[in-house]
Amino acid sequence: MKLLKATRQGGGMRAWLMLVLLFCTLTVEGQGPAPETAPPLFPAGGLISYNSIFTTRGLMPGVSGDVPATARPTFSHEADLNFTWGFYRDFDLTVLVPILTNRFDMAGAPAVGGTGLGDAMVLAKYRFYRRDSPRGPTQASVTFGPKIPTGTTNLTDGNGALLPSSLQPGSGSTDLFLGANWTYTGLFNLRRLVADEDFHSLLRSQGAQATPSRR
Numbered sequence: 005m006k007l008l009k010a011t012r013q014g015g016g017m018r019a020w021l022m023l024v025l026l027f028c029t030l031t032v033e034g035q036g037p038a039p040e041t042a043p044p045l046f047p048a049g050g051l052i053s054y055n056s057i058f059t060t061r062g063l064m065p066g067v068s069g070d071v072p073a074t075a076r077p078t079f080s081h082e083a084d085l086n087f088t089w090g091f092y093r094d095f096d097l098t099v100l101v102p103i104l105t106n107r108f109d110m111a112g113a114p115a116v117g118g119t120g121l122g123d124a125m126v127l128a129k130y131r132f133y134r135r136d137s138p139r140g141p142t143q144a145s146v147t148f149g150p151k152i153p154t155g156t157t158n159l160t161d162g163n164g165a166l167l168p169s170s171l172q173p174g175s176g177s178t179d180l181f182l183g184a185n186w187t188y189t190g191l192f193n194l195r196r197l198v199a200d201e202d203f204h205s206l207l208r209s210q211g212a213q214a215t216p217s218r219r
Contacts, residue, residue: 041202042143042187043131045098046090055084063109071116071161076170077106078115082122094131094145100124104155104173120156120173125149127181139190140198147183151175151206169211177211 045051059080064072083103090096102122109115127149135142155174159167169175183204191197 040143040185040187040189040198040200042145042185042200043134044090044094044096044129044145045088046096047093049090051086051088053086053088055086057082057084063111071108071110071165071168071171074170075108075168077117078109079105079107079117081105094134096129098125098127098129098149100127101154102173106159106171106173108167108171114162116161116167117171118156118159118173120159121154122173123151123153123155123175123177123179125151125181127183137190139193140195141187141189143187145185147181147185147204149181151177151179151181153178153211175211177209179209180207181205182207 059077059082061076061078063078064075081104085101085103087099087101088096089098101124103119104122105117105119107115107117127147129145129147131143131145133142133144153174153176155172155176157169157172157174157176159172161167181204183202185203186201188199189195191199
């Protein structure tokens, strides 16, 4: 009887302990990224994200033999890996690594293409202006950094011929990305109404196969 009573008491203690742990568990929440483009994405924080982009196009008319130099993929998939670190209050650093799949279909001929690493980008953002007011903050920032020729540029067709640069995951060029962002919160004195502007440009150099870089 004593053994049975002790067993029941032990089971009751375990049940009460589980209830206490259930109701006393702390809720842990992560910081969300800034929805506007001017401020740093994660001040004093970090982000790892994945983005997937699919694009399809119709067949090029009149193409049934060799792949034309101006061919664009009839199917493409871009998988972007984004690593962002807000290492200081007004700064963040982003490394963007794409993985691309390109395929070109032709009438009466096998499809050509392949998958490879794309050109990586290393970008630094600096917020140089912030002004707070009762309607909300006004902010401005600049972003700059290189696009590095890490992408694959040697995909070939079934006969071993090099595919045109438009079907290669990489460009073979080193380019410079420049951007500027401006955010005005409280448009028409409505705190939830935000005007957000994004200006950017990619200064391109000569790419692989002696053609202008594609990305």
